[in-house]
Amino acid sequence: MHGYAGRILYVDLPTGATRTEPLSEGFAKKYIGGSGFGIKMLLDNQEPGIDPFDPANPLIYIVGPLAGTMAPTSGKFSAFAKSPESNFLGEGYSTGYFGAELKRAGYDIVVMKGRCEKPSYLFIDDDSVQLMDASHLWGKTTWETEALIREDLGDYYIRVAVIGQGGENLVRIASIINDRNRAIGRTGLGAIMGAKNLKAVAVRGTHDITVADPDGLKEHCLELYEEMSHGSKTVKYRTLGTPANVLTLNAAAALPTRNYQSATFEGAERVSGEYLNEHFVVKIQGCSACPMRCSHICVIPEGPWKGTAARIPYEPLMALGPFCGNDRLEGVIKAKELCDRYGIDAIGTGIIIGFAMECFEKGLIDKKDTGGIDLRFGNYEAIVEMTEKIALRQDVGDLLAEGVKRASEKIGRGSEEFASHIKGVETTGYDLRGLKTCALGYAVSRRGADHQRHGSYGHDLSGEVDRFKVEKGRGKLVMEDEDNYSIFDSLILCKFNRRLWDYDRMARIYREVTGIPMTGEEMHKAGERITNLARIYNIREGLTRKDDHLPPRVMKLPIPSGVAKGSFVSQKELDFLLDDYYEARGWTKEGVPTQEKLKELGLDAYMRIVHKKPEKKEVTRR
Amino acid sequence: MSKAGHKFVSADPDKCVGCRICEYVCAFENDKVFNPLRSRIRVVRIYPTINLSLTCRLCEDPPCVVACPRDALTQSEETGIINVDEDKCNGCGWCVEACDFGAISIHPDEKVAMVCDLCSHRPDKKPQCVEWCPEEALELTNRDILAQRGRLDSVQKLLKAALEKEIF
Numbered sequence: 001m002h003g004y005a006g007r008i009l010y011v012d013l014p015t016g017a018t019r020t021e022p023l024s025e026g027f028a029k030k031y032i033g034g035s036g037f038g039i040k041m042l043l044d045n046q047e048p049g050i051d052p053f054d055p056a057n058p059l060i061y062i063v064g065p066l067a068g069t070m071a072p073t074s075g076k077f078s079a080f081a082k083s084p085e086s087n088f089l090g091e092g093y094s095t096g097y098f099g100a101e102l103k104r105a106g107y108d109i110v111v112m113k114g115r116c117e118k119p120s121y122l123f124i125d126d127d128s129v130q131l132m133d134a135s136h137l138w139g140k141t142t143w144e145t146e147a148l149i150r151e152d153l154g155d156y157y158i159r160v161a162v163i164g165q166g167g168e169n170l171v172r173i174a175s176i177i178n179d180r181n182r183a184i185g186r187t188g189l190g191a192i193m194g195a196k197n198l199k200a201v202a203v204r205g206t207h208d209i210t211v212a213d214p215d216g217l218k219e220h221c222l223e224l225y226e227e228m229s230h231g232s233k234t235v236k237y238r239t240l241g242t243p244a245n246v247l248t249l250n251a252a253a254a255l256p257t258r259n260y261q262s263a264t265f266e267g268a269e270r271v272s273g274e275y276l277n278e279h280f281v282v283k284i285q286g287c288s289a290c291p292m293r294c295s296h297i298c299v300i301p302e303g304p305w306k307g308t309a310a311r312i313p314y315e316p317l318m319a320l321g322p323f324c325g326n327d328r329l330e331g332v333i334k335a336k337e338l339c340d341r342y343g344i345d346a347i348g349t350g351i352i353i354g355f356a357m358e359c360f361e362k363g364l365i366d367k368k369d370t371g372g373i374d375l376r377f378g379n380y381e382a383i384v385e386m387t388e389k390i391a392l393r394q395d396v397g398d399l400l401a402e403g404v405k406r407a408s409e410k411i412g413r414g415s416e417e418f419a420s421h422i423k424g425v426e427t428t429g430y431d432l433r434g435l436k437t438c439a440l441g442y443a444v445s446r447r448g449a450d451h452q453r454h455g456s457y458g459h460d461l462s463g464e465v466d467r468f469k470v471e472k473g474r475g476k477l478v479m480e481d482e483d484n485y486s487i488f489d490s491l492i493l494c495k496f497n498r499r500l501w502d503y504d505r506m507a508r509i510y511r512e513v514t515g516i517p518m519t520g521e522e523m524h525k526a527g528e529r530i531t532n533l534a535r536i537y538n539i540r541e542g543l544t545r546k547d548d549h550l551p552p553r554v555m556k557l558p559i560p561s562g563v564a565k566g567s568f569v570s571q572k573e574l575d576f577l578l579d580d581y582y583e584a585r586g587w588t589k590e591g592v593p594t595q596e597k598l599k600e601l602g603l604d605a606y607m608r609i610v611h612k613k614p615e616k617k618e619v620t621r622r
Numbered sequence: 623m624s625k626a627g628h629k630f631v632s633a634d635p636d637k638c639v640g641c642r643i644c645e646y647v648c649a650f651e652n653d654k655v656f657n658p659l660r661s662r663i664r665v666v667r668i669y670p671t672i673n674l675s676l677t678c679r680l681c682e683d684p685p686c687v688v689a690c691p692r693d694a695l696t697q698s699e700e701t702g703i704i705n706v707d708e709d710k711c712n713g714c715g716w717c718v719e720a721c722d723f724g725a726i727s728i729h730p731d732e733k734v735a736m737v738c739d740l741c742s743h744r745p746d747k748k749p750q751c752v753e754w755c756p757e758e759a760l761e762l763t764n765r766d767i768l769a770q771r772g773r774l775d776s777v778q779k780l781l782k783a784a785l786e787k788e789i790f
Contacts, residue, residue: 069646070644097642104657179668207657208660209655283639283670285640289642
């Protein structure tokens with residue numbers, strides 16, 4: 001097989017024992033890679049209904065078929081486990097250099113089960129896979145750990161995916177960090193590593209990656225590179241970067257501000273992409289095989305945090321900026337740097353702090369809880385201090401480290417009404433009240449509040465649909481978006497070049513790399529299969545229609561000002577959207593894939609999970 | 623042509639973004655597979671912001687040639703390219719150690735010294751890393767041109783400073 005490494009690695013963490021299995025062509029074609037492989041492996045390797053911190057919860061690293069080739073943005077990798085935030089599907093994607101290295105080491109999939117007896121890291125050195133002592137690394141930041149592992153192993157080109165104190169402390173928004181500023185940020189997968197006593201996965205890969213049609217791929221890449229490095233469809237990412245969204249969304253009254261109290265921010269200019277680039281961006285870097293490069297590295301030029309460097313995209317900027325009422329970018333940069341070093345999700349961190357600020361202003365928590373911090377909206381120093389307290393679980397940070405859902409349930413007294421999450425996962429940077437197609441996408445997203453599983457804000461913001469209205473057809477739009485993104489996440493391609501790809505082109509590069517016959521139509525079907533597979537997984541873990549919800553603020557507090565003034569999503573509207581979406585999907589009113597749909601997608605093996613027959617309970621398992 | 627006129631591939635650290643496309647392309651051009659260990663150009667990233675590709679600079683009096691105990695390495699008078707006599711080379715790696723830029727390595731299959739040949743095997747003689755670099759950070763240039771540019775840059779800085787002083 002070309003493109004694919006052709007092997008699955010299983011690691012038993014308590015003993016360090018390993019075994020490999022070949023990756024079959026049938027499996028590869030049916031589930032493509034990344035998310036398809038991840039969801040499938042989780043379904044087949046995880047006991048239904050277990051606690052995410054149970055050692056039996058497998059942690060799975062996966063690369064796509066393109067990783068390690070010159071196909072643009074192919075350096076990505078992904079991780080999967082049952083999420084400690086949502087108790088549903090945990091999945092995340094990162095870029096940098098790690099993914100290509102893992103492919104060269106000779107694996108498409110790495111399944112890690114159990115718990116290391118003592119703090120350890122896994123060293124995958126081509127065919128040699130061993131657990132290494134990490135007692136000297138426990139308690140160290142992600143940056144220190146990466147440097148120490150390279151030093152210990154004596155090879156600068158070793159790539160490391162690592163947790164910081166956040167993961168060690170089982171912070172439910174803990175991330176996995178690689179190449180210093182790249183993160184598998186969402187759904188708390190860093191905490192799964194922490195629960196496994198697994199400080200890092202270090203990889204050295206020396207194998208060749210072959211492709212089926214070298215000349216065809218080269219020709220195709222030449223076209224893609226030209227479009228990505230000079231074309232109009234990627235220009236935003238090459239120039240201002242995603243922080244360009246700040247002013248766009250502020251003008252559209254879709255910028256979540258002060259814990260969703262508002263959708264416009266009076267300080268937007270000062271945290272805009274324009275301002276950031278003029279005052280802080282010193283270098284734009286690229287990931288492996290990316291001709292577009294978008295990593296805007298920002299450095300604080302003066303003051304107490306002088307020299308602090310962090311990569312700042314829109315989402316963390318929104319969360320640590322407007323969402324906390326903060327218009328001081330140095331506060332955003334410093335807090336983001338701490339998130340990367342301690343290994344916690346910068347989006348989740350900002351959303352949690354915004355929630356805590358509202359609790360503080362409402363008197364639900366006070367300075368005794370915060371360790372003396374004046375946790376008011378806009379206090380940028382407080383944001384930085386709270387970031388540290390969450391990662392280290394100090395003072396109220398211990399409670400906030402559980403995420404807004406659990407924290408609000410504990411704090412009570414009405415705080416649940418302003419906890420901004422879906423399925424326990426904190427919201428991201430689009431105010432859903434006036435983006436109703438997008439709201440549906442968020443409500444049904446398989447990993448909780450998320451723009452990255454559908455990107456449906458595009459329809460609303462482009463004016464292609466009336467964003468303040470719900471109507472028949474939105475379900476189909478979201479469905480198509482999701483299935484498309486399922487393929488992006490399986491090949492694994494960066495969505496920043498999404499405008500260059502359709503299913504035919506995806507099938508073309510898949511053929512060029514792997515040599516496996518594939519049509520655009522088959523690719524489309526695979527996208528639908530993967531999205532349905534995720535639904536099956538979540539249903540197995542207990543998901544019902546009521547879990548496809550929106551945060552209370554989105555449904556009860558109309559946008560107070562701006563062009564979207566008065567807009568919100570009523571229960572009736574949400575129900576209408578869900579009905580439309582389930583119908584488009586061929587699911588029941590309860591959001592369950594029908595038997596016909598499962599048959600059509602070749603997922604018959606999972607029939608019994610979603611259509612339980614009392615006499616048969618066992619599910620297929622490897 | 624004087625040796626100073628020899629052209630080599632030089633990277634501009636201000637432009638290089640560390641995407642490693644040059645590595646992918648070099649390995650692919652030479653061996654039709656992807657593997658940075660087969661690349662004659664290698665990228666170094668130093669956190670947080672330094673990125674640079676490094677390859678053979680066609681030194682005057684190249685230390686790799688001097689170091690070779692088997693006289694397997696020679697420098698072309700005409701092009702400045704380091705030629706490896708694969709029959710003589712036994713992959714001992716003295717040249718690897720001698721090179722100040724890490725621009726020579728040992729080929730993983732052939733086990734002989736491997737160094738940039740400016741894609742001279744190609745009919746068009748165009749170095750593919752230069753052709754593919756999306757940032758135009760790589761160029762085929764020589765020391766005279768680089769020196770000229772250094773002079774111009776520094777004088778322009780003086781000019782700019784003088785103008786700013788006048789105006790503000």
